[in-house]
Amino acid sequence: SITNGHLQDIQNLQNKAMQ
Structure with a gap:
């Protein structure tokens, strides 16, 4: 993302990939 939370x-994408 363009925000500071990039x-x-x-990490959120990696977590979804693990599920």
């Missing part, structure tokens, strides 16, 4: 966005 790292968390990546």
